[in-house]
Amino acid sequence: MNVTVDKTVPTNPLEGYGVAQPVVYPVKAGDTAVTGKVTLEEPIPAGTTFEAEVTLPDGSTKTGMLNPDGTFTVDTGTLAAGDELIVHVIAHNGANQKESNPVHVIVAADTTTNPIENYTVNAPVVNPMTDGETQVTGQVNLGIPIPNGTTFTAVVTLADGTTTSAPVAADGQFTVATNTLVAETTVGVKNVATNGTFTKDSSIVYQTVSPQLDTNPLANYTVNQPTVEPVTADQTSVKGQVTLATPIPDGTTFEATVTLPNGTQKTAAVDANGNFEVVTGRLTADSDLSVKITAKNSTYTKDSENVSVTVGAATVENPLENYNVAEPVVDPVKEGDKQVTGSVTLTEPVPDGTSARRN
Secondary structure (H helix, E strand, O other): OOOOOOOOOOOOOOOOOOOOHHHHHHHHOOEEEEEEEEOOOOOOOOOOEEEEEEEEOOOOOOEEEEOOEEEEEEOOOOOEEEEEEEEEEEEEEEEEEEOOOOEEEHHHHOOOOOOOOOOOOOOEEEEEOOOOOOEEEEOOOOOOOOOOOOOEEEEEOOOOOOOEEEEEEOOOOEEEEEOOOOOOOOEEEEEEEEOOOOEEEEEOEEOOOOOOOEEEEEEOOOOOEEEEOEEEOOOOEEEEEEOOOOOOOOOEEEEEEEOOOOOOOEEEOOOOOOEEEEOOOOOOOOOOOEEEEEEEOEHHHHEEEOOEEEOOOOOOOOOOOOOOOOEEEEOOOOOOOOOOEEEOOOOOOOOOOOOHHHO
């Protein structure tokens, strides 16, 4: 007996499965996706997956996979009021697929009210900017009343077109970090109000970055005149003292300058106590000298008023002025002696160069 075995006919696992119609959430103009949910019929055939498909007015389709809970989001691009969309769910299993009944959706007009439409966004007041700085600061007068939920941002546009921003504080103050600012470039600053999806800009304030100012730390510092000790002929230096006014600007040093009769200047540092000694070479009587103090800080200097000094005559000190010359002890003398003898105890110390003779 002959037996014929029929080939196995593949079975469509979706043949008897009902693909539920989705529930599509409201869609309004300006939306860029369609969302919704479907309650999937149980049991779901093994190996089945689901996707939502949206047919747009131009006939093109967009799809998105269903999440395990049946929700879906299909990106569509920006939708316009009055657009008609067709949404259905497709079940896939191997080479088989099955669609739900379609849901027709009309895109509604956006009726959301712009809470800042009639709000005046004031322009900021920008603080001066200097070369080398790395931030822009300023303040904006936030008009009252401020619509609920409104925040403000200061936006800075640099000369190269790059932008950076920072929140505006409740008192209107703002600090926006930037790249290093460059002198003579122009920076634009605006205030942006944000409420939900709505934004509104102030007018832009343009400001030019100023060159960096080099401040003289000695500008308001007083350099006092020195007090000069008496100078006499044959001295080889000039000594003195100056009261250094406090506070002394950081980084400041002082030197004393002596101008000699021939115009030559000699200098020496002033120590922390204000003392100085300037080596001059041998001085002559009746020469006129000029002495001043100079404060130095970086490239800046500032002089005291000059003190004029005349070199006095040399003074010779008497080394014996305060020396006690002891009285001698004389030996007895008798008639016929031709000399007188005796002794003396010399007071110590004896000044250098001193000699004694008898009278």
